[in-house]
Every structure is written in structure tokens, then in C-alpha cells.
Amino acid sequence: MSDGLVSILDGNTFVVSDSRGDIEASLTDPTGLFAYDTRFLSRWVLTVNGQRLTPLSTDDLQYFETRFFLVPGTGTVYVDSKLSVIRRRAVGNGFREELKILNHDEKPVDLTIRVDAGSDFADLFEVKDALKKKGTYSARVKDGRLVLVYQRETFTRATDISATAPARFDKNGLMFRARIRPHGEWSTNLDVVTAALDSGEARQRPTFAQPRGRQSMEANLDRWLAEAPKLECDWDALRETYRRSLVDLAALRFSPPILGQRSLPAAGLPWFMTMFGRDSILTSLQALPFTPSLAATTLRALGDWQGTRVDDYRDEDPGRILHELRYGELTAFEERPQSPYYGSADATPLFVVLLDEYERWTGDRRLVRELEYEARAALNWIDEYADLMGNGYISYQRRNEKTGLENQCWKDSWDSISYRNGRLASFPRATCELQGYAYDAKIRGARLAREIWDDEELSSRLEKQAAELKRRFNRDFWIAEDEYFALALDKGGKQVDALSSNIGHLLWSGIVDKSKAKAIARHLLGSRLFSGWGVRTLAEGEGRYNPIGYHVGTVWPFDNSFIAWGLRRYGFKDEAAQVAAGILAAAEFFNGRLPEAFGGYERTLTKYPVQYPTACSPQAWSTGTPLLLLRTMLGLEPVGDFLVVDPVLPVGIGHVALLDIPGRWGRVDAFGRGRVSVGEKKGLR
Amino acid sequence: MTAAAVVAPSLGPMSGATAAFFGELAERGHDPLLENTKGTLRLELADGKRVDRWFLEVDNGNVAVSRKNAKADCTVRAKKELFDGIAGGEVNATAAVLRGALTIQGDVELMVRLQRLFPGPPVRRTRRSRSADGRRKP
Numbered sequence: 001m002s003d004g005l006v007s008i009l010d011g012n013t014f015v016v017s018d019s020r021g022d023i024e025a026s027l028t029d030p031t032g033l034f035a036y037d038t039r040f041l042s043r044w045v046l047t048v049n050g051q052r053l054t055p056l057s058t059d060d061l062q063y064f065e066t067r068f069f070l071v072p073g074t075g076t077v078y079v080d081s082k083l084s085v086i087r088r089r090a091v092g093n094g095f096r097e098e099l100k101i102l103n104h105d106e107k108p109v110d111l112t113i114r115v116d117a118g119s120d121f122a123d124l125f126e127v128k129d130a131l132k133k134k135g136t137y138s139a140r141v142k143d144g145r146l147v148l149v150y151q152r153e154t155f156t157r158a159t160d161i162s163a164t165a166p167a168r169f170d171k172n173g174l175m176f177r178a179r180i181r182p183h184g185e186w187s188t189n190l191d192v193v194t195a196a197l198d199s200g201e202a203r204q205r206p207t208f209a210q211p212r213g214r215q216s217m218e219a220n221l222d223r224w225l226a227e228a229p230k231l232e233c234d235w236d237a238l239r240e241t242y243r244r245s246l247v248d249l250a251a252l253r254f255s256p257p258i259l260g261q262r263s264l265p266a267a268g269l270p271w272f273m274t275m276f277g278r279d280s281i282l283t284s285l286q287a288l289p290f291t292p293s294l295a296a297t298t299l300r301a302l303g304d305w306q307g308t309r310v311d312d313y314r315d316e317d318p319g320r321i322l323h324e325l326r327y328g329e330l331t332a333f334e335e336r337p338q339s340p341y342y343g344s345a346d347a348t349p350l351f352v353v354l355l356d357e358y359e360r361w362t363g364d365r366r367l368v369r370e371l372e373y374e375a376r377a378a379l380n381w382i383d384e385y386a387d388l389m390g391n392g393y394i395s396y397q398r399r400n401e402k403t404g405l406e407n408q409c410w411k412d413s414w415d416s417i418s419y420r421n422g423r424l425a426s427f428p429r430a431t432c433e434l435q436g437y438a439y440d441a442k443i444r445g446a447r448l449a450r451e452i453w454d455d456e457e458l459s460s461r462l463e464k465q466a467a468e469l470k471r472r473f474n475r476d477f478w479i480a481e482d483e484y485f486a487l488a489l490d491k492g493g494k495q496v497d498a499l500s501s502n503i504g505h506l507l508w509s510g511i512v513d514k515s516k517a518k519a520i521a522r523h524l525l526g527s528r529l530f531s532g533w534g535v536r537t538l539a540e541g542e543g544r545y546n547p548i549g550y551h552v553g554t555v556w557p558f559d560n561s562f563i564a565w566g567l568r569r570y571g572f573k574d575e576a577a578q579v580a581a582g583i584l585a586a587a588e589f590f591n592g593r594l595p596e597a598f599g600g601y602e603r604t605l606t607k608y609p610v611q612y613p614t615a616c617s618p619q620a621w622s623t624g625t626p627l628l629l630l631r632t633m634l635g636l637e638p639v640g641d642f643l644v645v646d647p648v649l650p651v652g653i654g655h656v657a658l659l660d661i662p663g664r665w666g667r668v669d670a671f672g673r674g675r676v677s678v679g680e681k682k683g684l685r
Numbered sequence: 686m687t688a689a690a691v692v693a694p695s696l697g698p699m700s701g702a703t704a705a706f707f708g709e710l711a712e713r714g715h716d717p718l719l720e721n722t723k724g725t726l727r728l729e730l731a732d733g734k735r736v737d738r739w740f741l742e743v744d745n746g747n748v749a750v751s752r753k754n755a756k757a758d759c760t761v762r763a764k765k766e767l768f769d770g771i772a773g774g775e776v777n778a779t780a781a782v783l784r785g786a787l788t789i790q791g792d793v794e795l796m797v798r799l800q801r802l803f804p805g806p807p808v809r810r811t812r813r814s815r816s817a818d819g820r821r822k823p
Contacts, residue, residue, distance in 0.1 A: 304801075339779040373717050
């Protein structure tokens with residue numbers, strides 16, 4: 001988000017305004033009230049006696065609520081201090097704004113208070129790409145409310161604006177006349193309600209749900225925080241980061257309207273407030289020891305929407321887990337394929353990984369039985385549909401050549417998969433981490449088949465396939481002279497030889513031969529990949545390396561959390577602690593809220609992490625990062641019905657206690673003390 | 686998926702992709718994609734002034750298809766022409782919901798499960814190991 005903008009968020013509804021609380025959007029400007037990938041308000045401007053207001057301060061009360069303190073006048077020198085204006089705004093099915101004006105004068109004051117309102121009903125994709133609208137707009141004033149409507153054939157989106165104080169409505173807003181006695185006050189509630197999918201009988205008349213109450217949202221957040229484990233530690237910043245993570249995760253929970261009432265993590269503000277297969281799965285994995293319910297809903301929702309047919313426009317195959325689901329106009333008219341779009345090569349194996357990890361933590365065998373068909377179909381997809389080159393590896397190449405995704409791995413920007421010399425690889429591309437995920441899915445699927453589905457035949461077949469995959473992978477992807485795994489294999493099966501962070505995910509999945517792990521750990525913590533804050537997406541010295549290139553040199557916190565987990569898995573506990581220490585130290589600079597990515601500059605050079613210019617924040621898997629790092633540092637691992645704790649913490653973190661960790665064991669506590677020197681002069685602080 | 690009408694006397698005279706879709710579903714009587722699903726669905730498909738009705742009872746994979754006029758957990762409304770497109774794989778059901786061309790009342794989850802059964806668009810066979818009808822093998 002740009003500086004000076006204020007955002008509040010609840011699930012997939014969010015408001016972005018300036019520091020006065022006003023919205024004056026242009027087509028390419030991301031301010032407004034957004035829900036279901038549509039902008040429902042693009043203009044919302046408050047004036048008092050014809051004057052705009054000047055902000056004194058802004059308080060973010062909750063993730064869903066902000067308060068603006070304002071005074072009339074926009075002059076830089078003179079402000080009329082006889083009046084105070086307070087706007088308190090909470091989101092939830094649109095938003096409610098409590099507008100209050102205080103008269104500090106000894107004389108009464110007569111005011112004309114106006115709110116200009118309007119909507120361009122832009123699809124989020126249009127805001128991103130500046131496209132033109134095809135439908136018609138209308139505004140109706142009726143029964144003390146203003147209803148703004150956008151209509152294109154049967155597609156209707158509407159915004160309903162009303163107030164509790166008597167108001168005069170016109171097609172461009174509403175106006176109040178108030179006389180405020182000396183030292184008196186005047187107030188009104190402004191309700192802005194969004195209507196998207198109508199309920200059936202009300203096709204011509206969209207129905208409006210009531211704005212959700214602030215109290216119930218507060219109670220919901222309190223419950224969410226109360227159910228999560230408590231963190232005690234000497235390092236204040238870590239406590240702050242932990243709390244920030246839990247609150248942001250609560251804000252990013254969202255119940256898609258065509259999913260029933262389940263909530264799962266949306267990917268991130270502002271562009272990705274929707275269900276993403278990859279992001280929802282990885283965030284659920286990160287948060288498993290803290291909020292296991294997210295994993296259950298993610299698995300159910302993704303299972304429901306699993307691909308069942310071959311559809312080239314959506315890159316859908318039977319068994320494939322979706323990439324992205326959208327609700328906007330372009331998706332509705334099939335001008336974009338996100339209904340849903342399936343172009344992701346990793347979400348499907350990761351679905352099986354999450355299902356197994358979820359059961360290991362919670363012991364919820366019922367869900368594993370419930371999703372048996374979907375998990376089998378996912379495992380089948382790996383062999384039947386994902387092996388595009390017929391060489392036994394998952395690879396990807398979009399079938400939707402116009403609006404499909406070129407790169408279907410997490411590094412999805414155009415220039416992410418290159419050789420050392422910077423040349424881009426040909427399609428299909430078999431990136432290395434996909435093979436790791438496939439291996440892990442087979443190993444975990446084998447366990448589920450044996451222990452829960454009672455299918456010994458499938459279990460041993462998967463184990464055999466996994467062993468064979470591991471053997472081949474360690475031969476075909478290994479670059480012997482430099483001792484690391486190639487980023488990918490290209491169309492001809494040739495190694496795409498750049499050194500990248502992807503090798504860290506290989507440790508996490510367990511596909512790496514023990515004999516090769518040490519070299520991988522050495523690369524990850526070596527100066528070409530490790531910046532001091534974290535592991536870069538692409539190593540310094542590679543042709544396309546750029547410390548502020550989206551996937552070619554920046555440091556991604558989520559990437560690092562899985563790398564740390566991988567290092568732990570192969571016994572590199574100190575190295576894992578070092579990665580954790582770097583990322584958590586960076587979090588402190590971002591007030592506990594890690595952005596999706598930050599610059600790959602050397603830590604000693606910049607002293608602070610350099611934020612990537614257009615990074616999304618909060619972003620779900622960055623929000624989940626401190627959680628997974630805590631798990632990794634404390635060495636939390638479910639073994640049977642017990643939770644094993646094996647803490648290896650960086651010096652400077654001091655004493656750490658994580659209390660009431662939920663799981664199949666009930667609730668247990670974990671304690672640890674920092675002892676690993678991480679190379680920084682004064683440890684973490 | 687065959688385009689021809691399926692003979693299932695209890696369902697009355699039928700033609701078009703919708704009839705073929707439900708006829709085949711009735712004949713199968715079971716679909717693994719409807720495991721863990723329980724409830725009733727009513728479809729009202731407007732055809733000029735007529736309304737074509739379908740009634741589905743789903744019980745953990747077992748499906749009974751009829752023309753019963755009864756209340757259901759989930760009611761789906763659309764034009765018959767549109768639904769023929771969905772049942773024939775030419776129109777995407779989810780996009781139709783998003784643009785209000787198909788409306789759902791009641792338990793949305795049931796429609797989410799049902800949409801899994803709709804076929805994909807007519808397949809251009811470009812890659813190996815795909816079944817011709819675009820449906821996955823159970």
C-alpha cells in the first residue's frame with residue numbers, strides 16, 4: 001500500500017482511503033470500498049460548510065476499524081479549531097461510519113454537512129489494468145436512501161447508502177443541516193452496504209445484508225486470540241510480531257460467498273483478497289500449530305473446488321487444485337478465467353502435504369476419510385496430468401495462452417526461471433521444488449493410505465514411486481561441479497542452472513539425498529544467497545540477479561520460513577535459527593508486519609531491510625512466517641500422540657515460552673532459551 | 686457425454702443437454718464426486734412461459750433424479766437455454782452464478798458439489814492420458 005493511505009479489512013471487504021477518510025479514486029488508483037473483487041465506492045468525500053477537512057490524527061483501532069480526527073479547512077496555516085470532526089469507520093458487509101461533530105465554541109453553529117458518494121463498480125482487474133466498462137450505471141434516491149447500481153445483462157452490483165440522522169439525498173450524495181448548540185455535538189451513522197450475488201427471488205432488487213456489528217467482530221477477534229497459544233519471551237519485538245501475525249491472520253480470514261460459511265486465509269491486500277490454492281495451503285501449514293482450524297477449512301474448500309474436467313481456458317484437469325477464484329465482472333463474463341482458474345503446478349501436491357500434516361497435528365482422521373476421494377485424485381493428477389514431458393517430473397505450460405499464467409510455480413513473474421547467463425528457460429518447465437512437493441505428497445499419501453484408508457496396495461505403490469523419484473531427481477537435477485540442484489529442467493530436459501532459494505524447499509520436502517544436504521545448507525547460508533536478513537530468491541552473481549527484482553533477488557519471508565523448516569528437517573538446527581533470526585529481526589523494522597518481499601541488499605550495507613516498492617501487505621504467508629519460524633526454532637514436531645520439543649534458538653532472543661499449543665495431545669507448553677550465535681554482533685537486539 | 690436424449694420413462698419426455706445430463710446421472714444412480722454430500726436440490730429452468738423442473742436427492746454419493754414438485758434444501762433457477770449450455774459443457778456454471786444468470790437459494794454448498802459433475806468444453810485432444818469426455822475416471 002502506498003504511504004498515507006489507510007486500509008481496514010475484513011475478509012474480502014476492505015476500504016482504502018486517504019488520511020482524512022476520503023475516497024477519490026481514479027480508474028488506476030486503488031482507493032475505495034472493495035468487496036468481491038469489485039469497487040463499490042470510488043467517491044466518498046466529506047465537506048463541512050463546503051470545506052474539505054484536515055487530518056489531525058488517525059487511529060487504527062482494530063483491523064476492521066479506524067478513527068479519523070479532523071478539523072475543517074485545508075489551509076496549511078489556519079485551521080478552525082472551534083469544530084472537531086470524528087469519523088469512526090468499521091468494515092463488514094460494506095462499512096458503517098459514525099460521524100460526529102463537536103462544537104467547542106460558546107455560540108451555536110449552523111452547519112451544512114455533505115458527503116459526496118459515487119461508484120465506478122470497477123473490477124479489481126480493471127483497477128490493475130485500466131480497462132473500460134460495458135454496462136450501465138444508475139442512481140436512485142428512494143425512502144431515505146441512495147442506491148447506486150451497475151448493470152450489465154444479469155450482472156448487478158449495487159451500493160446502498162443510508163443515514164440515521166435526517167438527510168437530504170441526491171444522486172451524488174447526501175446532505176445534513178445541523179445546528180449545534182454551544183459545546184454540543186451532532187452525530188449520525190452512515191451505512192454503506194454492498195450487494196453482489198442476489199438471492200434468487202430478488203433479481204431486480206438486490207438484497208442488502210445488515211452491516212455486521214462492531215461488538216460481534218470484537219468478540220470474534222478476542223476469541224480468536226484467546227484460542228491461540230500464548231507467547232512469553234524476553235524479546236518485546238517478537239511478542240509484538242506474534243500478536244500482529246495473529247491479528248492479521250484474523251483479518252485475512254474470509255468466507256467466500258459461494259462457499260458457505262467457512263473461512264480460510266485470503267492471500268493478501270489489496271489485490272489478492274480471495275482464495276488462492278497455493279497461498280491458502282502454505283499459510284495453513286505455517287499456522288497449523290497455532291490455529292489448526294484454518295487448515296481444515298482450506299482443505300474442505302479446495303477439495304470442493306478441485307478440478308473434475310479438462311478445460312483449457314481454465315487450465316483445469318481432473319484432480320487439480322485451484323489456483324485462484326475471483327468474483328468480479330470480468331470473471332463473471334468469462335473474459336478472465338478465474339471461475340476458478342487452475343494454473344498452478346504446486347497446489348495439488350501441497351494439498352496432500354497439508355492433509356497429512358494436519359492429521360499429524362490434530363488427529364482428525366475423519367477429515368482424512370472425508371477427503372479420501374479428493375486426495376487420491378490429487379495424487380493421480382501428479383502422474384496422469386502433470387507430467388507434460390513424459391519424463392516422470394511435474395512440469396507446467398499453460399493451455400490458456402491469452403490470460404493463463406506462464407509460470408505456475410510460486411515464483412510466478414515472467415523472468416523468474418532463468419539459466420545462469422540470464423536466458424529464460426523454454427516451456428514446459430519442471431522447476432525443482434515441484435518435484436520435492438511431489439515426493440513429499442507421495443510419502444505422506446502413502447502414510448494416509450496405510451493408516452487411514454486401509455489401502456496397502458496404494459501405499460506401497462506410492463512409496464516405490466517416491467523412492468524412484470528421489471533417485472532420479474538427485475541424478476538429473478544435481479549440478480555436480482557446484483554442488484546444488486538446478487532451478488529447473490527445460491523443455492529438452494536440460495538443467496536450468498541458476499542458483500536459487502528453491503533448493504531450500506527441497507530440504508523441506510525431504511527429496512534431497514543426505515549426502516548432498518550439507519552442500520545445500522552451505523549454499524543457503526553462503527554469501528551469494530544469504531543477505532544477512534534472509535535467503536534471496538536468486539543468488540547474487542546470476543545473470544538476472546537484481547536485489548529489488550520481484551523473484552530474482554528479493555528476500556521473501558515466507559520462502560525463508562520453509563527454508564528454515566527444511567534446514568531443521570536435515571538437522572541443520574543452527575542454520576535454521578540463523579535464518580529465523582534474520583527474518584524476525586527484519587520484522588521488527590516493519591512493526592511486526594512482514595511484507596511479502598523486501599530487498600536482497602546485503603544487511604551490512606543497508607542496516608535495515610529495504611521494502612519492495614509495490615509489495616502486498618498484510619499478506620497471508622508473510623503473516624504466517626513468524627509462526628512457522630517459532631515452530632522451527634522450538635523444534636515442535638508431532639510424533640504419534642506426543643509433541644516433541646527440541647528448541648534451538650538464536651542468542652539474543654532470550655527465554656521463550658509458547659503455552660497451550662493445541663493438538664492431538666490436548667494442550668502442551670514449549671520452552672526454550674537462545675544459545676546459537678547468529679553472527680550479528682549483538683544478537684537480535 | 687452423449688448429446689442424444691436418454692430414455693428414462695419415469696423422467697418424462699426429454700431432449701437437450703440438460704435432459705441428457707440428468708438422464709445419465711439417474712442411470713448411474715451414484716457418483717463418487719457426491720460422496721459426503723446429503724440434501725435435496727430443485728432446479729427451475731425457465732423455457733419461455735414453461736418451467737422445467739428437476740429434483741435431486743443426494744445421499745452420500747447416491748442420487749435419485751425426478752420431476753417432483755417439492756421443497757428442497759437448495760433451489761437453483763436459470764433459463765433452460767443457459768442450463769443446456771452448462772450441461773453441455775459450453776457455459777461455465779460458476780461464472781453464470783457470478784453474473785446472476787443462475788441464482789441459488791438455500792444451501793449453496795449443494796450447488797458447489799453439483800457443479801463438479803458438469804462436463805468441460807468439448808475437448809481438443811492435445812495432451813496424452815485424457816479421457817475423451819473430459820470427466821475424470823472414478
